[in-house]
Structure formats: structure tokens, C-alpha cells
Amino acid sequence: MNMYELTFLKQEFYQAYSCEPQVVAYAPGRVNLIGDHTDYNDGWVLPAAVNFGTHVLANPRNDRQIRVIAKDYNDESVCFDLASISFNQQVPWSNYVAGVLNELMIAGIEINGADLWVCGNVPQGAGLSSSASFEIAVVKAFSLLFNFDISGELAAKIGQRAENRFVGCNCGIMDQFISALGRQGQAMLLDCRELSYQYASIPNDMAIMIVNSNVKRELVDSEYNIRRQQCEQVAKFFNKKALREVSLADLEQAQADLEPQLFRRAWHVVSENARTLRAYTALNNHDIHTLSQLMADSHASLRNDFEVTTPELDLLVEILSAVLGENGGARMTGGGFGGCVVALVPTSMVDVATAAVETQYPEKTGITPDIYLCTAETGAFTA
Ligand code: GLA
Numbered sequence: 001m002n003m004y005e006l007t008f009l010k011q012e013f014y015q016a017y018s019c020e021p022q023v024v025a026y027a028p029g030r031v032n033l034i035g036d037h038t039d040y041n042d043g044w045v046l047p048a049a050v051n052f053g054t055h056v057l058a059n060p061r062n063d064r065q066i067r068v069i070a071k072d073y074n075d076e077s078v079c080f081d082l083a084s085i086s087f088n089q090q091v092p093w094s095n096y097v098a099g100v101l102n103e104l105m106i107a108g109i110e111i112n113g114a115d116l117w118v119c120g121n122v123p124q125g126a127g128l129s130s131s132a133s134f135e136i137a138v139v140k141a142f143s144l145l146f147n148f149d150i151s152g153e154l155a156a157k158i159g160q161r162a163e164n165r166f167v168g169c170n171c172g173i174m175d176q177f178i179s180a181l182g183r184q185g186q187a188m189l190l191d192c193r194e195l196s197y198q199y200a201s202i203p204n205d206m207a208i209m210i211v212n213s214n215v216k217r218e219l220v221d222s223e224y225n226i227r228r229q230q231c232e233q234v235a236k237f238f239n240k241k242a243l244r245e246v247s248l249a250d251l252e253q254a255q256a257d258l259e260p261q262l263f264r265r266a267w268h269v270v271s272e273n274a275r276t277l278r279a280y281t282a283l284n285n286h287d288i289h290t291l292s293q294l295m296a297d298s299h300a301s302l303r304n305d306f307e308v309t310t311p312e313l314d315l316l317v318e319i320l321s322a323v324l325g326e327n328g329g330a331r332m333t334g335g336g337f338g339g340c341v342v343a344l345v346p347t348s349m350v351d352v353a354t355a356a357v358e359t360q361y362p363e364k365t366g367i368t369p370d371i372y373l374c375t376a377e378t379g380a381f382t383a
Contacts, residue, residue, distance in 0.1 A: 039172025049182025054120035099166030127339030132175035135159035152381030295329030308336030
């Protein structure tokens with residue numbers, strides 16, 4: 001963000017609260033290169049934080065009141081007391097703030113009231129983690145306001161708990177973790193059980209292209225939670241804590257005893273874990289051919305076995321793969337059921353890939369896609 005934009009945000013805060021904000025916090029959204037629906041199975045993911053995010057400007061108060069204004073919702077505002085936090089049915093976005101503050105207090109962190117002003121540019125409902133970036137930006141703002149030290153890991157857990165226990169989505173840890181601890185120019189291989197992580201550089205000659213199918217994501221939370229339950233059911237069948245501990249050979253052996261749908265769900269997760277680990281190595285080795293294949297396999301698995309893609313996502317992947325061949329990769333990214341496709345595109349092919357999507361996608365669907373060329377960025381708590 002340049003000085004001009006920052007001044008503009010501060011002016012808006014001033015207009016709302018008649019004083020300067022003491023704190024300006026920011027956290028990025030994310031794109032996942034590979035490893036979807038693996039995080040809540042204690043598996044591996046390979047996301048990057050992106051150059052879209054959420055700003056929270058804030059001032060402390062002397063009482064326990066929280067006031068929040070959301071620029072992106074026509075300056076809609078909410079006000080609540082830290083002593084009596086409850087779910088707000090009328091103003092859904094406010095639950096991300098309330099949930100995070102509730103979890104900070106449960107974690108024993110001392111906070112007080114605050115005046116907040118929020119705005120973001122992560123496309124909402126597109127599967128690029130606008131909500132995680134909001135949650136992490138709120139944690140960051142409060143850590144600056146009330147001077148507490150909090151690790152990126154704990155910040156991520158607070159965000160996830162807010163989502164799981166307050167907002168009602170049973171998501172894994174990936175989105176909050178990468179928003180907190182992303183690194184510029186790099187993707188992160190995160191072990192979602194150990195919460196250990198390492199980074200791999202995105203090659204300089206490759207661009208991260210995100211294409212929003214602009215199909216509204218429907219039934220996302222309910223379908224997501226069903227997938228999660230199905231995975232847990234199969235883990236239980238094997239007497240394991242999570243599918244991470246199950247191998248493809250285990251699955252094959254048990255195939256006759258598992259419902260076909262459950263078998264396919266688990267097959268996706270177990271094979272996706274293996275692909276994610278291989279993709280990390282391929283990225284480190286600048287082995288784009290292998291990456292290309294792994295991304296294609298990942299998409300096919302999410303389409304056929306996990307059944308979270310849409311015809312529009314499938315079409316986008318088809319269009320991009322036809323252009324890129326082995327020189328790049330494309331797959332749906334995030335939770336699915338609409339949303340975005342991510343592609344790793346040689347910089348020299350960005351124009352032709354863009355043109356193909358811009359002509360073929362509307363021709364076949366009547367929908368105009370949005371294309372974002374992204375860079376991998378630093379997280380809100382990255383040292
Ligand atoms: C959503 C969730 C994540 C993860 C992805 C699928 O983004 O918030 O925790 O499960 O879906 O990989």
C-alpha cells in the first residue's frame with residue numbers, strides 16, 4: 001500500500017471517529033497452489049499469501065465497547081460490549097470480529113474496547129480467504145492496540161477457533177496460518193498436524209494467475225462440513241485420528257468394506273497429501289512439468305472423487321491447461337463449490353492465457369471472469 005492510499009484510509013477513519021487511528025493493521029488473503037481439503041485431515045497444504053488483503057484501522061477505548069464500521073458494506077456499523085458477545089444474525093460480517101475477540105479473551109489475553117474501521121480488497125466469496133484475512137487483521141490490530149505479543153501460530157489458531165466455534169464453519173488451519181505467516185515470493189508447505197512449515201520460492205519466470213469463475217458459491221458451509229464429516233468417518237473406520245495416517249494401500253485393502261462415496265472422498269485426501277509433498281519438491285527444483293501434472297491430477301481428484309468443483313471451474317482449468325500444456329499448471333483452489341482457479345503461468349505466456357480465458361469462458365458460459373495476476377506476499381505476523 002502506498003502513502004497515498006494509506007492517507008486515504010486514515011482520512012476515512014477520521015471522518016468516522018473524528019480522530020486519527022492509533023493503529024493500522026493489515027493481513028493478506030491467500031491462494032492455495034495444491035493440497036485442498038487436506039488441512040482438516042491433518043495433512044499438507046502449499047498456499048501463498050497474496051497481494052489482496054484486509055485493513056483494520058483502530059483506536060483503543062477506555063470502556064468495553066467495540067464499534068466497527070465496514071467500508072465494504074456501505075459503512076454499515078455495529079456496536080457491542082465485550083462483556084456480552086453474542087452471534088449477530090443481522091450483520092454476518094461482524095461475527096468475524098466478535099468471534100476473534102471472544103477467542104482472544106478465552107485464550108486469556110487482556111483486551112479492552114476499541115473503535116475499528118475495516119476495508120478490504122480480497123474478492124469475497126471467491127475462495128481467496130477474505131474471512132481469514134479479516135480475522136488475522138483483527139488479531140493484529142488488537143495486538144498493536146493492547147501491546148501483547150502473539151505468535152503467528154497462535155494468531156492463526158484464534159482465527160480458526162473463531163470460525164469453528166463462533167461463525168459456524170468447520171474449516172482447517174490453512175487460511176489463517178498463511179495469512180499470518182506468508183512470505184514474499186514464496187509458497188509455504190504446511191504440515192497441518194505438526195504446524196511445522198517450510199517455504200519454497202515461486203520461480204521468477206512464473207506468474208500466479210487467479211481466475212474467478214464468478215459463480216456464486218452455494219451451500220458452501222454445509223457441503224464443506226459434510227465433506228469433513230465423511231473424512232472423519234473413514235479415519236474412524238481405520239481407528240485413526242485423521243486420514244493423514246491412512247495410506248493408499250490401506251484404502252485399497254478396505255475398499256469392499258467402505259461405501260463407494262466415502263472411499264472416493266478418502267482417496268482424494270490421501271492422494272492429495274502425496275501430491276502436495278511432491279509439488280513442494282517440484283517447486284524447489286523448478287520442475288514445472290511435474291507441477292503441471294500434479295495440479296492436473298489434483299483438479300481431477302477434486303472433481304471426480306471429492307466432488308467440490310463446478311462445471312465452470314472445470315471449464316476454466318480445461319481452457320488454461322490447453323494453452324499451458326506442460327509449461328504451467330491449473331486447478332481449482334480453496335474449498336470449491338464455485339470460486340477460483342489458480343494457474344502457474346510462465347510470464348511469457350500470461351498474455352495468451354489471459355486472452356484464451358477472456359474469449360472462451362464467456363463464449364461458453366455467458367459469464368465474464370475476473371483475472372488477477374498475483375504475487376506471493378508477507379503475512380501479518382511474519383518475522
Ligand atoms: C477452505 C477452508 C480451509 C481448507 C480449504 C480447502 O478454504 O477454510 O481450511 O479446508 O477450504 O482446502
